[in-house]
Amino acid sequence: MSQSKKTGSVPINERHIETRLMHLGRNPSENYGFVNPPLYRGSTILFPSVERVKAKDQEYTYGRRGSPTVRALENAITELEYGAHTASTSSGLSSCTTTLLAFTRSGGHILVADSVYQPVRRISEHILKRFGVEITYYDPFVGAGIADLIKDNTQIVYTETPGSQTFEMQDLPAIADATHEKNRDIVVIADNTWASPLYYNPLKLGADIVIHAGTKYFGGHSDINLGTITTNEARAEQLRLTHGDMGQNPGPEDAQLCLRGLRTLAIRLEQHWRSGLEIANWLSERPEVARVLHPAREDHPGHDIWKRDFTGAGGLFSIVLNPCSDAAVAAMLDGLDLFGMGASWGGYESLALPFDPGAYRTATEWKAEGPAIRFFIGLENVDDLKADLDAGFARLRATG
Ligand SMILES: Cc1ncc(COP(=O)(O)O)c(C=O)c1O
8 A cells, every 4th residue: 555546647656756745655545535544553463264374474463563554654665765665663763773783793893974873873882792793983974985994794884964963974875886896795774864755865876774763854743753764675574574573663653643744744844944044044144153064055064965965955954153151052042932952853843952972973073163053943934033043142142
């Protein structure tokens, strides 16, 4: 069940993305005309006979192993990412963990971008190392130079573009080509949460696996936790096995909300992108701001990669302030009316969060003029957001 039954002269998967998003993962003619797929809850799923139990050919066998609600979402993501198979899990992070466990073996070695979403480092250090997997963190600007870091036992190259918090752009085609030229069995993974499949398709650029924290843009309302893992054909079976063995699955309500979020994804993302870039440009003119880290700005390191490989940007970016005290940053952020302060992003409201990657990076050095803040620009009016930030900068200056 991947699309509406109605077919005109143009197949639905050849239509524009905004149109495809309205049809993915639903088939009203199978559901009494109801526009949205129904919510299937459940653990036990009955078999009609011993013969069918033994045949193991029933599409749904146990709640944890999938339901029409969850499958509808997975099929939609498979189509959006041009993949062969999608597995969904209870969070973005559990998708990262499941993928890392699916494609590493004891005695192996993995390469992880130094700018990666930080909990991926924790999985690597706390779980993979216990099973004898060696980890090398690499400079995200490595490009084809990744070849020099590949060892005989390398099993995974883990990428995230742009990097979490600091927005380093990775040259995925160069990394994937160089990796696969050395050894086709190495699995190239791409976390694509920042851009969504609307603005970046890693499988088309040489990755084997794409991960999304559906918690962010897919859900779009800060009310679910969910992750997806999409593979090419070659990696599908191994992912299916590990995903099933680990008992990973999202709750049906979260899957349904995630699928619902996809219907408005294109229009939300475009607004996040437009407002985000406007605020980023406005911030770049502020005397309190030393640098803006936004891949769609010409002054951003790796902007040429964004222009070549991406078709949009969303609303997440960071700034580095000119030197000021922690108390000044706190005065600015604590008093903001419209910006929330909290983990995650991709919902409708704007967020601001201080961060310091210097504490945990190991392959590269984080050099910053002053404290850094990550912004997520939501769907509010940008003039209201600027006024809120303007008052915040006044508090920052007053505190020093
Ligand atoms: C890039 C990226 N990947 C994965 C995750 C993990 O997602 P979740 O919070 O759903 O576990 C996050 C969360 O912030 C993220 O920013």
